[in-house]
Amino acid sequence: MTVIKQNDPKKILSGMNTLVKAYKLDTLKYTNGVDVMKGSAAIAFLKQHDFKNFELYLNKIKEKFNQTSYMNIAAEILYESNKNLNYAHNLAEKTIRLYESYKGDPQARPEGFNHKDWERFMKLAAYPYYETFAKILHAQGQSGPALYYLEKALQNKDSENMMPETAQLYSSLLIAGHYNEKAYKFLRRETELGRATKVMEAQFKTLYSLLTKKDADVAMDSIQKNVSRRYAEEISKKIITGKKASDFNLKTLDGNSVSLKSLRGKIVVLDFWATWCAPCIKSLPSMSKINKKNPDVVFLYIVTKETGSDAVQRIKKFVKEHQIALNILIDIPDKRNYGKFLTISDYNITRIPAKVVIDKMGAIRFFSVGFTNENVLNNELQTMIDIVKMQ
Numbered sequence: 177m178t179v180i181k182q183n184d185p186k187k188i189l190s191g192m193n194t195l196v197k198a199y200k201l202d203t204l205k206y207t208n209g210v211d212v213m214k215g216s217a218a219i220a221f222l223k224q225h226d227f228k229n230f231e232l233y234l235n236k237i238k239e240k241f242n243q244t245s246y247m248n249i250a251a252e253i254l255y256e257s258n259k260n261l262n263y264a265h266n267l268a269e270k271t272i273r274l275y276e277s278y279k280g281d282p283q284a285r286p287e288g289f290n291h292k293d294w295e296r297f298m299k300l301a302a303y304p305y306y307e308t309f310a311k312i313l314h315a316q317g318q319s320g321p322a323l324y325y326l327e328k329a330l331q332n333k334d335s336e337n338m339m340p341e342t343a344q345l346y347s348s349l350l351i352a353g354h355y356n357e358k359a360y361k362f363l364r365r366e367t368e369l370g371r372a373t374k375v376m377e378a379q380f381k382t383l384y385s386l387l388t389k390k391d392a393d394v395a396m397d398s399i400q401k402n403v404s405r406r407y408a409e410e411i412s413k414k415i416i417t418g419k420k421a422s423d424f425n426l427k428t429l430d431g432n433s434v435s436l437k438s439l440r441g442k443i444v445v446l447d448f449w450a451t452w453c454a455p456c457i458k459s460l461p462s463m464s465k466i467n468k469k470n471p472d473v474v475f476l477y478i479v480t481k482e483t484g485s486d487a488v489q490r491i492k493k494f495v496k497e498h499q500i501a502l503n504i505l506i507d508i509p510d511k512r513n514y515g516k517f518l519t520i521s522d523y524n525i526t527r528i529p530a531k532v533v534i535d536k537m538g539a540i541r542f543f544s545v546g547f548t549n550e551n552v553l554n555n556e557l558q559t560m561i562d563i564v565k566m567q
Contacts, residue, residue, distance in 0.1 A: 185220035215246035268309040340549035422522035426505035480507035
């Protein structure tokens with residue numbers, strides 16, 4: 177883990193060689209661990225735009241399923257950066273070809289992988305491989321092939337666990353291919369479940385008007401009322417009783433102190449996040465909107481799990497660059513346990529982003545973790561706040 181966390185590919189390779197020599201590792205017996213280090217070095221070279229060495233170390237990976245994993249990671253990185261899309265296209269296409277060449281080959285199953293686990297792994301692997309290629313094809317304006325590969329990705333995927341970006345891509349590709357009826361049914365279901373993104377809601381309204389010749393705004397109002405009612409019913413069952421919120425005294429970025437005790441008499445929402453946490457960052461604009469809708473509620477954004485002596489400066493730089501105008505507090509490192517932080521530990525939070533809703537008496541009433549999309553967060557958190565307000 178120490179080796180693969182390095183950003184410098186040469187340090188990764190040096191660390192790998194040191195481990196192999198120091199522990200006299202049999203590289204055939206420990207193929208998977210060695211492959212991970214080679215793959216990490218390959219990705220580090222890719223990030224330096226050193227494609228020659230990227231491919232060199234990619235080809236040194238022995239297990240085919242490890243190779244496809246790192247090929248897909250590389251293609252995804254290039255897609256996200258919106259650079260070298262043609263190279264990303266070739267990588268994603270090669271990933272699929274290699275995957276399809278070994279997925280049914282019993283000889284490709286590594287020793288120690290039982291048959292059932294291997295079959296499940298093969299099905300799960302198909303999703304990111306096909307989806308990455310679909311996204312790249314879409315970015316290149318090839319909507320037809322993109323839809324073909326995305327539907328292959330979704331064959332073994334539970335629709336309820338579909339990421340919002342994937343759902344939005346799917347609806348967009350259906351519309352681009354003039355599959356309006358299919359797109360309408362999909363969008364209606366996602367909207368009625370409260371999972372649709374803003375783009376998907378707009379798509380639904382357009383198709384609703386087109387196919388039914390009725391007022392889409394009236395339909396959306398009715399659907400939203402049903403969504404709100406369903407959320408209220410489900411979330412009211414999750415209310416927490418008899419749990420006092422742990423007090424804290426944390427510093428703001430300006431060095432001022434804020435304690436939970438001083439906020440007694442107000443509803444408080446805690447949002448635990450970190451600058452390195454992608455879902456946390458994605459959720460902040462949505463949190464800001466909910467914050468503005470509830471001026472009578474105190475929102476505190478506790479940045480946590482930021483290690484290193486430069487943590488505070490790093491947080492300040494991040495906040496300035498992203499123009500984050502929120503009530504940010506800095507969690508306190510646990511001096512006895514490196515990597516642990518006091519407030520997040522007191523609240524028994526193991527995954528971020530995490531939200532805690534505290535009532536006026538200082539009791540925890542709701543807790544939620546993760547981020548799906550703006551609509552889901554708004555429906556869920558706003559419902560929690562409304563229930564606490566009515567108490």
